[in-house]
Amino acid sequence: MRVRAPWPRQLFRFVACAVLIELAAQVYRHFIHVNPTTVALTFLLMVLLAAAFWGFRYSVFLAILATLAFNYYFLPPIGTFTVADPQNWVALFAFLVTAGIASQLADRARRQTADAVQRRRDVERLYSFSQRLLATDNVAELLNAVPAYIRDGFGGTAAAVYLLSSRQVYRTDPRATALVSEDLQMVSSRGEPVIDVQRGISLAPLRMGTRTTGAVGIAGPAVSRATLEALGSMIAIAIERAGAMEKLSQTEAARQGENLRSVLLDSVTHELRTPLTGIKAAVTGLLSDYNLDATQRRELLTVINEETDRLDRLVGEATEMAQLDARKVELHAASLDISDVIESAVQESKTVLGQHPVELRVPASLPRMRADFDRIAEVLKQLLENAAKYSPADSPITVTVEVRENRIITSVTDRGAGIDELEQSLVFDKFYRGRDQRYRVQGTGMGLAIAKAIVEAHNGAIGVTSQPGHGSVFWFELPAT
Numbered sequence: 001m002r003v004r005a006p007w008p009r010q011l012f013r014f015v016a017c018a019v020l021i022e023l024a025a026q027v028y029r030h031f032i033h034v035n036p037t038t039v040a041l042t043f044l045l046m047v048l049l050a051a052a053f054w055g056f057r058y059s060v061f062l063a064i065l066a067t068l069a070f071n072y073y074f075l076p077p078i079g080t081f082t083v084a085d086p087q088n089w090v091a092l093f094a095f096l097v098t099a100g101i102a103s104q105l106a107d108r109a110r111r112q113t114a115d116a117v118q119r120r121r122d123v124e125r126l127y128s129f130s131q132r133l134l135a136t137d138n139v140a141e142l143l144n145a146v147p148a149y150i151r152d153g154f155g156g157t158a159a160a161v162y163l164l165s166s167r168q169v170y171r172t173d174p175r176a177t178a179l180v181s182e183d184l185q186m187v188s189s190r191g192e193p194v195i196d197v198q199r200g201i202s203l204a205p206l207r208m209g210t211r212t213t214g215a216v217g218i219a220g221p222a223v224s225r226a227t228l229e230a231l232g233s234m235i236a237i238a239i240e241r242a243g244a245m246e247k248l249s250q251t252e253a254a255r256q257g258e259n260l261r262s263v264l265l266d267s268v269t270h271e272l273r274t275p276l277t278g279i280k281a282a283v284t285g286l287l288s289d290y291n292l293d294a295t296q297r298r299e300l301l302t303v304i305n306e307e308t309d310r311l312d313r314l315v316g317e318a319t320e321m322a323q324l325d326a327r328k329v330e331l332h333a334a335s336l337d338i339s340d341v342i343e344s345a346v347q348e349s350k351t352v353l354g355q356h357p358v359e360l361r362v363p364a365s366l367p368r369m370r371a372d373f374d375r376i377a378e379v380l381k382q383l384l385e386n387a388a389k390y391s392p393a394d395s396p397i398t399v400t401v402e403v404r405e406n407r408i409i410t411s412v413t414d415r416g417a418g419i420d421e422l423e424q425s426l427v428f429d430k431f432y433r434g435r436d437q438r439y440r441v442q443g444t445g446m447g448l449a450i451a452k453a454i455v456e457a458h459n460g461a462i463g464v465t466s467q468p469g470h471g472s473v474f475w476f477e478l479p480a481t
Contacts, residue, residue, distance in 0.1 A: 013054050017062040020046060025073045036074045040095050043070060047099045051106035059103030067096045122227045126234065129153045133238035137245035146216075146235060147172040154227075156220035161206075161235065163214045164188050178219035179203075188215040193228045204228035206236035213239065275307035275314075282307075331372040331457060335481060338366060338408055341373060342399055345380035352385045355393055361400040367480040369408055375454045376478070379462075382447040383412040383474045391416035391471065403480065411475040418468040427464060428452040451476070 024046065028039050043066035051059035071081055075088045083089050132149045136142050143161060150159035151172045158176040162169045162184035169181050183203055187194055191212045193204040202223040206214040213236050216228075223231075282300040285292070292300075339362045346358055380399075387397045395415040402409050419427060428448050455462040455476045466472035 013058050014061060017050060017058060018065055021062065021065045021069050025069045029073055036070070036091075039074050040070060040091075044095070044099055044102060047103050048106045051103035052110050055110070056103060056107035059107060060100060063096060063099035063103060066099060067092055070095060118224070122224065122230075125153050126227065126230055129231070130234055130238075133234060137242050137249070139239060139242045139246060142238060142242045143170045146170065146238075150216065150218055150231070151220075154218055154220075154223060154231075156218040158219040160184060160217045161214065162188055162216075163239075164206075164212065165214075176219070179217040184215040184217055187217075188212055193225050193232075195222055195225065195228070197222055202228055204232040206232045206239070208233075208236045208240060275310045278307040279304050331375060333370050333372055333458075335368050335370055336373050336376075337368055338362075338376075338401055338410060338478075341376050342380060342401070342410070344373075345377045345384060346399070348377070349381050349384045349388075352381075353388050353397070356388050356391070357394075357396045358384075359396055359398045361398060363401060363403075366401060366408065367403060367406075369478050370481050371458050371478060372454075376458070379451040379454050379476060380410070380412070382451040383476075386447060386474065387412050387414035387416070387472075390414065404477075406480050407477045408480050409475055409477040411473050413471065413473045415471045418470055419464065419466040419472055420468050424464055424466060428462065448474075 021043070024042055025039075028034055028042070043063075047059050047063045047066060050062045068081070071083065071088075071092055072079065075092070076084055083092065129149055132153075133142070133146070136145065143163065146161050147159040147170055150156060150161075158172050158178055160169055160171045160176075160179040162181065169184060171179070178199070178201060183194070183201070187203040187205055189212075191205045191207070193202070195202050200222075201217060201219050203215060203217045205212045206216060207229075216232050216235055282303040285300050286297065342360065342362060346353075346360070384397065384399075391397070391414040398411075398413040400411045400413065402411075428451075452462050455478070458478055460476055460478040462474075462476040464472055464474050
């Protein structure tokens with residue numbers, strides 16, 4: 001939409017047209033003597049320039065002044081507006097018509113160029129706006145951000161989006177009064193854009209095909225109708241897309257939750273059945289009529305004792321995982337040396353480690369850290385148990401400590417089969433167990449998840465570096481004091 005220049009500028013341009021014609025006429029009369037054809041071409045060029053830069057109305061005014069000046073200064077009798085030769089009437093008329101047509105063509109070319117530039121800018125703005133609309137898949141976040149996107153992208157002073165389904169208006173500034181709710185509701189119900197130049201607002205419906213879902217408004221410089229309609233359609237599509245993505249995410253979350261429950265049931269059922277089978281067999285043997293000697297009875301009681309401990313550990317892990325998820329575990333932090341924690345964890349894991357030799361690479365002088373001794377020892381025991389389970393018998397396990405940028409990094413290295421890149425991002429999830437190991441190695445899949453929860457509760461980080469066929473390095477880092 002073209003905006004007319006303020007009246008002082010218009011007055012200046014009209015005066016400038018008169019001055020330029022008079023100046024050119026005096027130069028040709030007194031300094032540069034040329035024939036009337038050259039004068040006419042000069043005046044015509046001035047008309048074209050006025051049309052190209054200022055517009056049609058100024059070029060027409062200049063053409064009339066040029067015709068009068070040409071007649072007064074260059075056609076006999078000189079100094080009068082009388083035309084003695086009939087041929088000169090034809091020349092004046094031809095000049096005026098030529099100047100008018102040329103100025104109209106120049107003005108049309110100027111307007112078309114300006115429109116093309118404006119359309120290009122609108123397309124660039126709409127493209128940039130569409131990119132920002134794709135930045136979020138959350139409907140509430142999108143609706144709160146869209147008004148600011150519109151204001152910044154289209155040079156408005158304020159913007160607002162009205163959503164028909166919730167009857168709610170989202171604004172760049174709640175105190176802005178230029179865009180009233182009634183106008184947005186009216187445009188939403190009518191389904192037609194409104195451009196009010198006097199009030200400086202532009203309104204358009206949010207349209208999905210033939211269905212109207214709301215309205216959008218911009219306060220400030222007028223926006224073209226095509227841009228408004230495109231803007232409304234893009235916002236409506238973005239809101240619909242974000243809503244669909246939210247529903248898809250909820251559906252996917254429900255599906256994953258169902259899968260997780262299935263995995264949990266399968267894992268827990270398998271882990272419960274194994275010790276219960278051993279206990280049941282041992283009890284059946286004790287209750288049988290067979291005469292058992294003291295050694296046999298002791299073996300069966302030992303089986304019951306070990307499998308009961310295993311059941312107790314399984315229930316304890318499940319309880320601990322639930323508490324960590326709910327953040328109900330209280331940490332008893334104190335200043336400690338990581339080397340003391342490692343020695344304690346290795347000592348308590350001797351039964352699990354079996355024949356695996358453990359090599360400690362712990363520097364003599366290490367900064368202290370503030371942490372819960374028992375919890376960090378539990379993390380190390382989980383990593384040591386994991387290394388023992390998934391690496392060949394008698395293969396070495398290495399525990400390494402290093403300090404980097406005021407962080408103490410502890411690593412447990414094994415010589416197992418390794419973990420492929422896809423599974424490395426999953427091994428710390430609850431109940432997840434490796435695809436190739438889940439039926440060969442006993443476990444619930446809670447150990448690494450518990451370790452991760454404990455480390456993150458200490459503002460630390462945990463991860464794994466692995467290469468299939470070359471073993472794995474599980475590490476965790478904690479801030480030093």
